[in-house]
Amino acid sequence: MLTVTNLHKSFDTTEGPLPVLRGISLSLEAGKSLALTGESGSGKSTLLHLIGCLDHPDSGEITLDGERFDTLDDAGRARIRREAIGLVFQQFNLIPSLTVAQNLSFQARLAGRLDQDWQSDLAEKLGLTPFLDRYPEQLSGGQQQRVAVGRALAPRPRLVLADEPTGNLDEATGDAVLDIMLDLVTETGAAFLMVTHSERLAARLDNRIHLAKGTLADDLPVQGIAV
Numbered sequence: 001m002l003t004v005t006n007l008h009k010s011f012d013t014t015e016g017p018l019p020v021l022r023g024i025s026l027s028l029e030a031g032k033s034l035a036l037t038g039e040s041g042s043g044k045s046t047l048l049h050l051i052g053c054l055d056h057p058d059s060g061e062i063t064l065d066g067e068r069f070d071t072l073d074d075a076g077r078a079r080i081r082r083e084a085i086g087l088v089f090q091q092f093n094l095i096p097s098l099t100v101a102q103n104l105s106f107q108a109r110l111a112g113r114l115d116q117d118w119q120s121d122l123a124e125k126l127g128l129t130p131f132l133d134r135y136p137e138q139l140s141g142g143q144q145q146r147v148a149v150g151r152a153l154a155p156r157p158r159l160v161l162a163d164e165p166t167g168n169l170d171e172a173t174g175d176a177v178l179d180i181m182l183d184l185v186t187e188t189g190a191a192f193l194m195v196t197h198s199e200r201l202a203a204r205l206d207n208r209i210h211l212a213k214g215t216l217a218d219d220l221p222v223q224g225i226a227v
């Protein structure tokens with residue numbers, strides 16, 4: 001279970017501090033999916049980065065299964081990213097000098113949780129088995145994003161965070177990638193938080209929250225979510 005309580009984050013700018021998140025609270029159960037929507041600049045990526053241990057909040061608490069993230073130092077955040085979190089971004093961020101198979105196993109190796117059977121299973125489910133010896137530049141965008149999804153899920157993370165994962169793909173390809181992601185997060189029992197601009201894609205997840213002016217709107221269905 002992910003819990004976020006009264007999270008605040010400002011950035012220093014030349015015009016002074018820019019408050020981006022002003023008291024965000026939410027919770028997300030294992031096996032559930034949550035879409036995070038909001039206008040450009042509303043702070044969606046900032047929130048995802050804090051939850052994903054890529055940055056630290058000014059105040060507030062973030063816990064995963066009772067373990068606090070917000071008080072960790074750089075090394076602690078790096079450990080959590082390795083061991084508990086799978087990240088998928090709009091840019092596929094594959095390692096160009098590694099094959100598909102090596103990219104798929106990269107995160108699991110870092111986490112010390114390489115499981116060849118699960119990796120083969122993942123490759124099959126993601127339709128990547130014929131491409132295992134290719135390099136990322138020899139794949140289409142949709143295929144590259146499926147590798148990124150597989151890489152994130154190979155260590156069986158407890159929390160999967162995705163920032164516009166289908167943003168660089170055409171609609172049909174993006175839908176197919178999201179279908180597979182939803183199947184896989186359900187199968188692994190991970191909690192899944194996805195940033196999206198698309199109402200259509202947001203509606204495919206279990207719940208949705210909307211960020212505006214640094215706070216979460218409270219007029220949305222909140223089943224399973226404490227907002």
Ligand SMILES: Nc1ncnc2c1ncn2[C@@H]1O[C@H](COP(=O)(O)OP(=O)(O)OP(=O)(O)O)[C@@H](O)[C@H]1O
Pocket residue numbers: 011012013018020038039040041042043044045046047
């Ligand atoms: N490192 C930073 N330093 C200063 N300002 C920042 C920094 N990161 C983000 N911001 C500002 O914080 C605000 C929120 O940015 P963020 O990227 O979280 O928004 P977003 O909702 O994800 O936007 P988009 O949908 O366009 O990706 C923006 O005004 C942005 O300019």
